[in-house]
Amino acid sequence: MGGRIRLGMVGGGNDAFIGGVHRIAARLDDRYELVAGALSSTPEKAQASGAALGLAEDRIYDDFKQMAIREARLKNGIEAVSIVTPNHVHFAAAREFLKRGIHVICDKPLTSTMADARRMVKAVADSEALFFLTHNYTGYPMVRQAREMVAGGDLGKIRVVQVEYPQDWLTKQEDFKQAAWRTDPAQSGAGGSTGDIGTHAHNLACFVSGLTVESLAADIQAFVSGRQLDDNAHVLLRFQGGARGMLWCSQVAPGNENALRLRIYGEKGGLEWEQENPNRLWFSPFGAPKQMITRNGAGAGGAAARMSRIPPGHPEGYLEGFANIYSEAAEAIIAHRTGSKPPADVIYPDIHDGLRGMQFVDACVRSSARNAAWVTLPD
Amino acid sequence: MGGRIRLGMVGGGNDAFIGGVHRIAARLDDRYELVAGALSSTPEKAQASGAALGLAEDRIYDDFKQMAIREARLKNGIEAVSIVTPNHVHFAAAREFLKRGIHVICDKPLTSTMADARRMVKAVADSEALFFLTHNYTGYPMVRQAREMVAGGDLGKIRVVQVEYPQDWLTKQEDFKQAAWRTDPAQSGAGGSTGDIGTHAHNLACFVSGLTVESLAADIQAFVSGRQLDDNAHVLLRFQGGARGMLWCSQVAPGNENALRLRIYGEKGGLEWEQENPNRLWFSPFGAPKQMITRNGAGAGGAAARMSRIPPGHPEGYLEGFANIYSEAAEAIIAHRTGSKPPADVIYPDIHDGLRGMQFVDACVRSSARNAAWVTLPD
Amino acid sequence: MGGRIRLGMVGGGNDAFIGGVHRIAARLDDRYELVAGALSSTPEKAQASGAALGLAEDRIYDDFKQMAIREARLKNGIEAVSIVTPNHVHFAAAREFLKRGIHVICDKPLTSTMADARRMVKAVADSEALFFLTHNYTGYPMVRQAREMVAGGDLGKIRVVQVEYPQDWLTKQEDFKQAAWRTDPAQSGAGGSTGDIGTHAHNLACFVSGLTVESLAADIQAFVSGRQLDDNAHVLLRFQGGARGMLWCSQVAPGNENALRLRIYGEKGGLEWEQENPNRLWFSPFGAPKQMITRNGAGAGGAAARMSRIPPGHPEGYLEGFANIYSEAAEAIIAHRTGSKPPADVIYPDIHDGLRGMQFVDACVRSSARNAAWVTLPD
């Protein structure tokens, strides 16, 4: 198959959280090899971080642009780059790689501003390279199972979608790095909880239901005194085709760690899934007992099996779900090497999902500013 | 203590559901004796139902007015009456008893129309008799525990209230009696799911949080073709004092039986409670592990203990919670016999809770008609 | 139907726990009327307790024998008596009523000694009256459901039965009344945890599986220093027909309140049930997803429906399960009035179940004394 995909990384220096996650995700299924990095905007940290990861000295860069230029020229330069910086850097970094034909695997949300988001769409359209957005929850096997069941008609026409993503880590005034940039509009964008986790909830609801949000009405709050970005949001959803829903995201709900939860109800049945116990999917055909479908267990279909590594009852978790995004991207990149298409069952979040996420945040902020008036999302 | 309270019943004939529940609730703690009834508007059924319950022949009535008149004159006539008819009869029946000094224990929602609700408020104000509304979920020991903890400051200032009451029994076109009157505006009132179960959710949220809904924005639906009343509702809530919330009620959510669930989050901690497993209350003090407080177990306080009969681990359920409402009413009625007040810890839903429930339904319907605009609730 | 059954009670004075439970159980379905009592062996307490329950003065007795004699002569004397004393009084009390044709509803375990148990068997055999033992867990609807499914072949031939009943209330040296008699061999009998809760676990396993324990090997302990009776027991079970099992009961397992739990596995599937959340039964047909069958929900059969009062999702609990034993007894007693048999689906624990429970305790104690050697139970 021509060897592992040569991967670079922008951001993800020593004390970052999500960079380490991306590296594990890339490594887990042995489809990638990390060979270059501009791991920090602080040169000393960039060097130290690269050395700690065992990168060759000449492939540790102080600056992502310099990295894009040089890697594009190297015979065995990187084929893909992971961008794991704060949101406001996503576009500037991605652009450099995209225009040199290097595939981009970008953390979410897409960018910090709508203007950047539109520029990113153009940059992707203008490039031959592929673009992947790590809406990692779509990589969970039982999320794939749920999507397959909805698409297969097991629920009938969808009526109601309830999605929520409560956390509690910002209950009090934040005083640590992870919180700092996430609550700074200049780095994070217009959305706080809506951008950081609301986008995940929105993406998950659409991914599984196969539906698009037509309009929304949002009531967003910053409960912690002095906080500039929302830390809680209540959103009414109207989907194309008539389904209705609610979305709640919060960073101030004590007792919730990463309690992303999706419930979908149709004319024939319902589904329920929780991220904190992700190997189970509840299926409730109307008029019959509720069933617990388990990853790789009886009742699970092909879409989940593709994403599973180990027998039922042995839990796979967040890192495996994340790795599935990387492995789907690997399928697409490998196919791209020979100008072919990946197999039809390969699915990954792309630039359009990224744009929709940005539109979701933008609509929440605008709706809330107008006292929760309905805001229509672009088609 | 002067003997059991002599109780009559209006409605609750042979094939009714809620009448039987009221009778068990009244009997469970041995504080009442059912001695008279106008159990159906159909005379034959009234007679048969009364006989089946072992009522004396001369205290089986065909008509509630006749019952009120005669019982008020009897030496040992009823002291209290339970009204368990469809909603549109509540006011007409209650009025007859109230004006004759007979206490009323009325099923919820208060009435079928706002006009009747206002008349009921006046009738109660004009009467010396007491009025109780069976918002039965407030009778659960762990709901009392939650209220006590919020009032005691365990959660700090409340920020977010999430309440939901999904069911699935009306997922398809209904064809049975329980459904028939609940989906008929003439009998049920302007609200379908909002009136039948949304009022419970609203009441529970307010009861535990100690907060009042200031305004709401509702998006209500009737998903089943031809249905005249809402079977699903999504509601944004703003509470006095700044807390925000969401309320979801549904009768078309397959896999949900009576999944009433309340979650409250404050500056210092959170609480979670579910009706289907009601002997447990989750308490999450911020920065410490989540705790499971059990009815009568270590960590449960006096408010829950007052409402408990048996040791922890032995589940009490819906009927015991309902019986607690009756037993609280009994305390008030016994005190009333001697012109005294019940002990300070006696709590029961009253005419004001009933009015607020009606205002909630009215506001939902009006908001939804105006495309989910905010509607302010009367103070 | 000839009116409510006239009931007396022996034991169950003011500060007793189980007496109050029996009274609620008898009252819940309105099939009984408590009219007489010898509620305590202390005359003052007997009088005070009877008065508090509203018994007529001349039907409050200081002594159960006197009560049996007089009630048997009264025109409307009691038809049945509930015996809710400590174990060592069961036989002496029951005998007096049985020999006068008064039905006996007796708490478990049957007696405190094997000798009394054999005398009780004879007393029942010699009497025309009926004998009921309140192995109350067999009254739970989903336990009936489980039994029906096993009998109907849904599990195939049973291979493995795992049953356990852990509690924690005797983790430390006891210093309160409920504990006092339960840890005193003279009042409780040879078994501590084995008698008090092990008998329930044993009975439940046999009731649901339809199997009889052929032999057992027990390792029992008294972990709390100075305790005379076992507070923990580990038992291997061999059932007639080849199934094998384990039984664990404990009163020193912190975090367990009344965590009675049964799991049964056969060639075709498995069942799991927990007393602390009793409205659910897990059914695992081999090769298909696990199903959650709920009381009165889709998938529940006639045996559970007979025992249910309210819709699915509204929890029934311990008191309703206990009441079901009383209601089954009522069916038998009503039939007995006219010399007929109760309907075929009426099931209640009887003298044989009581004897088997005693044999179970006796076998545990004897096995453990012989270093967990196998002890065969009488056929």
Next chain:
Amino acid sequence: MGGRIRLGMVGGGNDAFIGGVHRIAARLDDRYELVAGALSSTPEKAQASGAALGLAEDRIYDDFKQMAIREARLKNGIEAVSIVTPNHVHFAAAREFLKRGIHVICDKPLTSTMADARRMVKAVADSEALFFLTHNYTGYPMVRQAREMVAGGDLGKIRVVQVEYPQDWLTKQEDFKQAAWRTDPAQSGAGGSTGDIGTHAHNLACFVSGLTVESLAADIQAFVSGRQLDDNAHVLLRFQGGARGMLWCSQVAPGNENALRLRIYGEKGGLEWEQENPNRLWFSPFGAPKQMITRNGAGAGGAAARMSRIPPGHPEGYLEGFANIYSEAAEAIIAHRTGSKPPADVIYPDIHDGLRGMQFVDACVRSSARNAAWVTLPD
């Protein structure tokens, strides 16, 4: 730190399950690089499997002895080898590497026979190389947390240990490869379920409790007709120091996937943990509400934190737990390079754990053959 550890593998060819798990575990934290393999005893399969993994041609071996000899001579030969064959090959393979100073990471159970187990002990004692046994469940963070709490006295003196490992995959006659060798005494050894999963349960109970099994009484069965090895086992345990326990393992319990569960109770509190939802640990201090301690959440200590990669609420699973064993081994191997000792908090299952596991199986088989008589385990 001198670069990644050079790793070889014996067994784990294309269609094996556990080989792939070991490879992911080795890769996850980037401490190892797989550079050589004798992946199958069938040469064609060994070649194909090695090529598929991207091994250099000259480091794909047909035979583990040849691999040991050559790798020991290479300048950059392997430093460690993972042995993931069926049990009966473990010793022969391990011996070749141990005697050449190559560290061995061996799957469990240690060997297929007691004789081989004793030879393995000697081989390890005679070697300068290290020996690791992949009792992978000891790598779960919350298992480490539990062990730390017991050692720290949070439970007081341990009284009762309940451990179980039910599965259902062998409910029917097996007809696939994974099952074939596991039910063949020549390859698997004397224990079926006892060897495959009972050893895990035994190891986990001892690891967390810090206790050693002194004697046991076992009743083992082969329920499926014609099966040569046990598929279900019921075991009574007596620990040194007076604690008592039960162990159940089964491969014929429908509805159980890999339901390993441990419960430990002491004088002061209890702990409960389940493999299928491994990020949670229940702690029940006697006389206080039960607490749910989560991985990396409030209340979790240093032992769990060392083993965690991501924030609380994001589930880590089986592969991460397995990787923790590899990472602990890496710490020891890296220290060994310089003749030093690993940090004091590094813990891994070693040859003694392996021997104890074999003694456990042997004792179960011997006890059961003597009708569940007590068998004392070597000290």
